[in-house]
Amino acid sequence: MPNFIVTPWEVSGEIDYDKIIQEFGIEPIDDKLISRIKEITSEIHPFLTRKIFFAHRDLNWILDEYQKGNPFYLYTGRGPSGDIHLGHIMPWIFTKWLQDKFNVELWFQLTDDEKFLFNQSLSLEDAYKYSYDNALDIIALGFDPKNTFIFSDIDLAGTLYRNALKIAKKITFSTIKATFGLNNSANIGQIFYTSIQTVPAIIKSLIEGRNVPCIIPHAVDQDPHFRLSRDVLPKLGYYKPASIQCMFLPSLQQGGKMSASMKHTAIFTKDTPDIVKKKVNNAFTGGQASAKIQRELGGNPSICSVYKYHFMFFTLDNDEIKIIHSRCTGGDLLCGECKNNLIQKINKFLLKHQEQREKAKDIIENYLLKEKVDLKSIIKEKMEKSN
């Protein structure tokens, strides 16, 4: 048994991504594929060269179709159960890069229904509120409003349920048990839910009345949903959705991913500079017991959460990260300086993000899709006819 768990509803332990590639049956992103992307995009994102986006399904097919003049659209999502932290933001930054480089549409699903169904203490009303709150963080990243469609499942419930029916008819409970590990004590909304998460993978095909390729950038824990989508959708005459999958930004403590439920181990987009400073200063590092020993022996970046934050998010310049690495291992860079460097970078990022997040409140309507379902007005209209 591996000493980690990665499901759409639980991620814990020391994750072995090579093992995940084997178990999930996903393809690693190799240098050849990175070169192929670079031919199209000219530049290449460090999240690819650093193998943070490390695996995919059918990415070559997506590029084939693109080069044949049949462009894809992007679909990604967020489970709105609380505030946004940097671990959420990371794949969205890459998604924006894809949108910009390929000039394609992004469909962004806020799965308030899922979060309500899987979180015993979360009300539907609160999940729905988080959808709108979290949308501000998405918009703050600068997605092109003309190419970006953000929707909460509750707001698009009619479209989703109607189209989920055909998907649901093709999935048995046995399959759900095998894919997600749900058992007989699962609630029936949880059991049905995956069919809702599959609909956005065909939404452009539904709208256009022809098959449109779809690629889903997502953290690797969501792969089981899309494995099912890929199994079912061809039976309904649609393309399999492709995917490009990333690792988790780790916790500031030892082991595990950054988690909203462990507030002191995660940096939230609403955190003040002081809070960021405190959290990073308390972070688990690869430093030695004293400055003296560290100067002699050097630090260990391979286990250091502060180094991982530099590497995975805040120090994307290759020369700069090499210097951090060699100064650390050489004993020249002590943890205090390295942390201060990270704190400044995080706070610079958050300052801008928080400004953009405020501005997002004024432009959120430019992004949102919402079915206008007001039962009272439907009834009123019907009553006028029948009188």
Added chain:
Amino acid sequence: MPNFIVTPWEVSGEIDYDKIIQEFGIEPIDDKLISRIKEITSEIHPFLTRKIFFAHRDLNWILDEYQKGNPFYLYTGRGPSGDIHLGHIMPWIFTKWLQDKFNVELWFQLTDDEKFLFNQSLSLEDAYKYSYDNALDIIALGFDPKNTFIFSDIDLAGTLYRNALKIAKKITFSTIKATFGLNNSANIGQIFYTSIQTVPAIIKSLIEGRNVPCIIPHAVDQDPHFRLSRDVLPKLGYYKPASIQCMFLPSLQQGGKMSASMKHTAIFTKDTPDIVKKKVNNAFTGGQASAKIQRELGGNPSICSVYKYHFMFFTLDNDEIKIIHSRCTGGDLLCGECKNNLIQKINKFLLKHQEQREKAKDIIENYLLKEKVDLKSIIKEKMEKSN
């Protein structure tokens, strides 16, 4: 084991309604309750005195609230998987009587999603078409358009899914197994579906923002759904829905209910006079081997499908049904005459029904509730904002 099956998806065998009362835990409708209804309605419907509507849940509570000035609404439904036959019509006639006598609203659900999920060979598009086709038969019965709200689940999918979520969160797969006998090979839409069928039992409470009593007239096979509704809704702060439950109009052959899948044993509302004549003439009766023996020994109405059609639908006058019974058992009424009498009554009913059904095409919009969800126009509106 009983030699009959009654579930929402299968009804077969010789149904023992006393056993159903025991097994389902429903209350028989006794003479005291009938008298109580008559005090309010002045007249009493033969479907009650003849115990065709034979059982209920919480009907006394519904009448208590009504008499306290807190009126109920009616909720019933139809699974649109084909043409309407007389067995479907029977409970709707009684539902109309309740609407007229109590002057209350009726919410009529067309469960096209259910029929699609449970019928392997039915497409969603065809189930949806049957919703509109079947609505014509409902409207033909003369329901008051000002008090009647007919909707297909597909047309009201957003409202239903959003509100089904809270219900679904309270129901486990274990409960579904125990209540409906579904197993691991059930599709996940089937497993989820009952939560959709519960929403209309609270729809008036949702609209009015206060608890409104609801009573569901239905054939007894639907009781498992509403047993679950009654279990879950109080946990969400709603009333338990009450119910008033009827028997099935039998098949024209020996045993079983009138079934749309056995076309020669059921009278459809679209049948021509000639077809009706042929079907009734081929019906299973309680007659003797020859006219001579029948004149000597009399017939047996207790096993006769023709007599049951008189008793349950077409000869509701008490004096007249007594004469049929005594002339039959006395050997004076032969099957030919009795069948001709029934044929004339059925054809008279259908002639009027078919006329009203044609007229219903012009007024269907006075009854229908429909969410106006046109994704393309939602997108267009959003695009105008983002440009």
